[in-house]
Amino acid sequence: MFYHDKKTQYKVRVEKPNPAFARMLQQAIGGIEGEMRVCLQYLFQAWNARGPVKYRDMLLDTGTEEISHIEMLATAVALNLEGAPLSVQESAIKQDGVVGAVLGGMNPRQFLSAGLGALAYDAEGVPFSGAYVVGSGNLMADMYTNVAAESTGRALATRLWEITDDPGMKDMLSFMIARDTMHQQQWLAVIEELGGAKGLPIPNSFPQSKENQEFSYAFITPNIDGTGTPEGRWTHGTSIDGNGQFSVLKAQPYGDEPKLAPPVPEGHAQTEQMTVSDTIIGNVKDAFS
Amino acid sequence: MFYHDKKTQYKVRVEKPNPAFARMLQQAIGGIEGEMRVCLQYLFQAWNARGPVKYRDMLLDTGTEEISHIEMLATAVALNLEGAPLSVQESAIKQDGVVGAVLGGMNPRQFLSAGLGALAYDAEGVPFSGAYVVGSGNLMADMYTNVAAESTGRALATRLWEITDDPGMKDMLSFMIARDTMHQQQWLAVIEELGGAKGLPIPNSFPQSKENQEFSYAFITPNIDGTGTPEGRWTHGTSIDGNGQFSVLKAQPYGDEPKLAPPVPEGHAQTEQMTVSDTIIGNVKDAFS
Amino acid sequence: MFYHDKKTQYKVRVEKPNPAFARMLQQAIGGIEGEMRVCLQYLFQAWNARGPVKYRDMLLDTGTEEISHIEMLATAVALNLEGAPLSVQESAIKQDGVVGAVLGGMNPRQFLSAGLGALAYDAEGVPFSGAYVVGSGNLMADMYTNVAAESTGRALATRLWEITDDPGMKDMLSFMIARDTMHQQQWLAVIEELGGAKGLPIPNSFPQSKENQEFSYAFITPNIDGTGTPEGRWTHGTSIDGNGQFSVLKAQPYGDEPKLAPPVPEGHAQTEQMTVSDTIIGNVKDAFS
Amino acid sequence: MFYHDKKTQYKVRVEKPNPAFARMLQQAIGGIEGEMRVCLQYLFQAWNARGPVKYRDMLLDTGTEEISHIEMLATAVALNLEGAPLSVQESAIKQDGVVGAVLGGMNPRQFLSAGLGALAYDAEGVPFSGAYVVGSGNLMADMYTNVAAESTGRALATRLWEITDDPGMKDMLSFMIARDTMHQQQWLAVIEELGGAKGLPIPNSFPQSKENQEFSYAFITPNIDGTGTPEGRWTHGTSIDGNGQFSVLKAQPYGDEPKLAPPVPEGHAQTEQMTVSDTIIGNVKDAFS
Amino acid sequence: MFYHDKKTQYKVRVEKPNPAFARMLQQAIGGIEGEMRVCLQYLFQAWNARGPVKYRDMLLDTGTEEISHIEMLATAVALNLEGAPLSVQESAIKQDGVVGAVLGGMNPRQFLSAGLGALAYDAEGVPFSGAYVVGSGNLMADMYTNVAAESTGRALATRLWEITDDPGMKDMLSFMIARDTMHQQQWLAVIEELGGAKGLPIPNSFPQSKENQEFSYAFITPNIDGTGTPEGRWTHGTSIDGNGQFSVLKAQPYGDEPKLAPPVPEGHAQTEQMTVSDTIIGNVKDAFS
């Protein structure tokens, strides 16, 4: 279960409120690479955790930390909105570009729906989706998913850092970027602890004898312009998991043209689909006559 | 640009059509861990690729291969639906459980909306979302995202392999599982080629001097039940990137309680929010009188 | 900021795991009337709170409690899935209805995507949406929204209580139903504290002199079958806010037929839309010749 | 503006309530080919109509009729749910297939969220989306969109007619199928009135001299298996609009390989993307040593 | 069933078309607090109504009125778009801010997809969702949901009133604000008619003896910073429903740490999850060597 205190995990200061930046910050709240996603992802992974308990506990810790990050960002949004222009009236148009560039560049719903506050949405006003929350039941798959989330999340945070020059916001983001560094590290540490390459391919509990091993380490190139694909680590040498040798295959079909049964009567396709009919041939003739 | 031939990349055979399995296969088509996602993800990453051209080319190759996988799965859905019961009539109820367990366990829309065919939806009938398609502009972040996608994708494929005993379906899946093996390998090969740990933290182009390094390698534990978090690779020793030493910090607030300005008049909060009013205090008194 | 311990807020016991019930419980996790919604709703309302601090603090308290409720439900899902049938093979079809009624009535993604665990989705597999999270910036509007959420939430919990006979699940739900009782009470207590009817209409900071008061207390009936609408508290007597007298108006248009300008050339409507043309008239004539 | 009376447009009778059929009917309410879509589509097209007023008026008429169709279907859902089994208890499992095949095959939310009523969702529990509502501002494009909607809608209605044997439901559907017939006819009648082929290509207000006419009537075949595409009406002869001659072109690239600029520093790609670096080459060498 | 006439319910005049305001108005059409939501919500509640018929009839009346409100707003959008700049060309950039602040601040899809018309979307271009439409089957829960919808809806309308200075738009909104006043009143009137506090807790048909009454009137505070939660109407005294006494409880766990079974083989977790293995311990040792 969960507790809180009223202070934030780190300082949230805004010296020069900027409604356009309030819009940008929404991406770090409700975007696919944002904090709601990692928060819920780590918590659901913890709650569904089967196997060694220590990973469950670690996931709970970091999932809990992420709630505090959503709080900081939501607070930053509210502070950045203070002083936003709130009019689409004509004088504003003349001075600031059309309509103050729509209320100072903010998401209009931050005013219309929230009275100058944060929303559970991304920077384009798209609602956060539970579909972003991945917990596969396979610990290694989840750890790679988490590294990915913290990598795109840290990229987002560095971009936000670049587009603001507010010292308070830069300071808050420098904390969050550091936490993303650590979170990348800790998921990679679990991967190392679980054996690194020994854990591959993921899931490693499926016997490789049951996959079609002819295709397990072959790079398939469907490129037909004659230039091929440049050589790389993936085209020859021992595979990363040490279980095979990389090779290159030109793409080709190993299957046939699909043959589907005719439509069932209850599905009410067009009559012409049900029998390859003289009618169709007749119509074609008509069309050319 | 793109070309096709009419044959499938690998054999698609169904010996015993099973409409419930047709529903399951939809997850591998339109689910977040499915083939539409990786197909579009690799293609968008290729189209947006800035930097060394070889990665763009490789992404194009594998993105193109994945279109062929969607085709195989869609064909498998259509074949599994042949012979599905198409009635909610009473006699069916008596024999097969309620209403033939809803048309043999299939997604009813596979009949109602597609006349016994595949949909761009997942196993629960939720439409595929472009939000699943991640291309961050950072190659390393993208590679981890791709490993994650192929890991959850291969887990899905092995689960589908387990729940069917149709030899044709098992054969097709054994091919797809092998391709997921290779695709995990090739994204990991790029990570290795880009320097592995030298690429951390992602993005490595942001100077770590600008993050708050006090917090870059500290595991923060907000657990307050006195049991702490078990030790692990992430609690001490040199960090995975080699740039720091792991440590543990008990969670504590470094910030203050947020102070937001009062509501602006144009936002039409309740009057009672605008001034900490005697009215409210009066009302409380009234409530107890 | 936030903390946790490893125990759950209340006991989560499942005596007879039931995968169909695991599906139902998802509604209480990720549905519009579920715990993710109220959790995030109260937290965002707190983070955006402007005005008296005590309401912010109370919202933080209850928002934090709701995280613990999601945890209990997710745990209940995982426990209900233990022992679920995992096959669409033929023998299962013969015995249990078609395909074990699709893996025992569970959401197939609870297996395929989560390895027998909870998802951030509702009972029909639709992802939780940030759009469910309402925080309007008006405290009274938010309180009514919260009463509504706890009313539909408690209705859901009582329905879940009815369809299970597992003593552990009934016990857990009897706790949650009690908490929903309290949460309804506390939001109503805020409404009372803010003056009850004195807070109406919401927002009460908009001067009623600026609304078109001719229509502020009139029930408009667009019913034209001659039977009218039955009388009720809303058809006569003093209004609930005490500011007017209810009356009944038969619906009628006070406006005119809309007149829109013709299409702009850049919008490329059909040519026939741009001038009320002789061509159209000609075509009509042709059609009848 | 709008009025109603309390009776339905056509009889809604259910002799043998069937909760699985209640689920199916949801597709006709909230599905992309359902009545909410056509209702809102015709109304929005009317409200946005620029050009001859008669089409606006006709769209208003039929949009209004469709509200009555939603009403009939929602009523049919409520009636089909009466008597649904409401238990996941063990005895039900033994008798009827697992958990009565999940409450008789119904959408569980029809009970959990609506207390045995209709939802604004499709047959798979996916919420209706405003994205289905197309009104392009081009009358001809809208008319073809409407014919398409009524065609998939009528296909759906005939499939629903097939899977039920309830005489009341068959009767209601036979009315709706007839209305879909008429609605197809009337949108086609507008197309004829607007000149039929003279209205092509849509929009006809864009001068064809500004399109690249080399490609306006050529069927491009990217098939490379040597079998080509079978001949059809679209491969030779005068085009449907009479403005060109159909021909066939083998697909080929007329463009070059894209060349994107390197990443901007503020976007924080990996360092290795910014300069084609010796580091990468070095890493590759390391990988093979 | 439903009827219409061609006039609007109230005057829709726009003196100074403003494309940025056209974007804002979309929130009142397709937003969660908009007219499509209340329209469909009241109609679905009516169509699903079980119990006293008078509430069904009232819901039908007001649901029908709301269609007329969507019509007024859609018309207002179309009128506000007339004269919008339609170019991203360079001269515009120089004069008006970048690209005329994107076509005058309008939603670009109002031009691109609708040819200068309204969409079934909110102010951020997110499609209306059927998930917003709540009809719980419990009349009291529905009435609170409706009060909530009209409260956030009226707050939205007053904010729109503030940001425009067009006399026609202010006049139209003053009518809509008045109607929101009445609609709040009438749902509250039903609550009063159903007994007010006697209807609590909602649903009142679930016997309170079956909830865990130890927790029914206790405010639980998981705040651990030592400052507690300020006193309020909800911390002591008789509860709002008169059935209990409010009290305060410090949050504590009444449950245990969850214990989930190990993963099933078919779910293909990592091997390391299936047995708490020596391998893991070995790997950890390796990591530190």
Added chain:
Amino acid sequence: MFYHDKKTQYKVRVEKPNPAFARMLQQAIGGIEGEMRVCLQYLFQAWNARGPVKYRDMLLDTGTEEISHIEMLATAVALNLEGAPLSVQESAIKQDGVVGAVLGGMNPRQFLSAGLGALAYDAEGVPFSGAYVVGSGNLMADMYTNVAAESTGRALATRLWEITDDPGMKDMLSFMIARDTMHQQQWLAVIEELGGAKGLPIPNSFPQSKENQEFSYAFITPNIDGTGTPEGRWTHGTSIDGNGQFSVLKAQPYGDEPKLAPPVPEGHAQTEQMTVSDTIIGNVKDAFS
């Protein structure tokens, strides 16, 4: 299966990068009338095709061509973003309108989430949805759906052509507009080949004797303002399919007021809904006393 080469189907040149135009182009990628939709629509229709193989082959050809169109548009987005302003700093505000009109009018996620690249989203940042992909199993219904898609798609392309003055972009769009012309033609050619009006009503495999033919060719007008609906091709004369005579009917109810059963106990409606109670009547009296 599928192949590619590295060149684009047609030239993609951008002379004056324009981030606002990059946003607009997203509609042609991920919007409902965009290329992802038609690409996937034609491919799914092909993969599900039952009946004459030639249509399957043609759909595969054109579906494959559309992948190349997505590629061109994504490339155009990346090129248009080069040189975009990347700052919300104060000096920018002063010069260019508020915050450079939010980063030059671009979708902020094109920078924040993609590092200056294309997304699988529309012009308003809403993710592409698999729900846009229609394949009904009825060939004629699909062909009309395809004509509709290419009509709204061509309208979109002409509007994009109008708002840019970049010669490279105009050239690329003039190619795409031409391809949309051809694609309209080819789907219409299939309709002609299938018999044109002989294929009506769609589906033509449902016997018209089973629809309620009294209503098959009657235009129903629910207009009650006395002005009626103007005459048109749809009000009299032979129907388009030649099977009937158009007529006009004034709307009237053929059904009764719905009668739903009272709520079931397990659904926990309010007690007052279950019996038409004296309590309610009493409460009403109280309300007026």
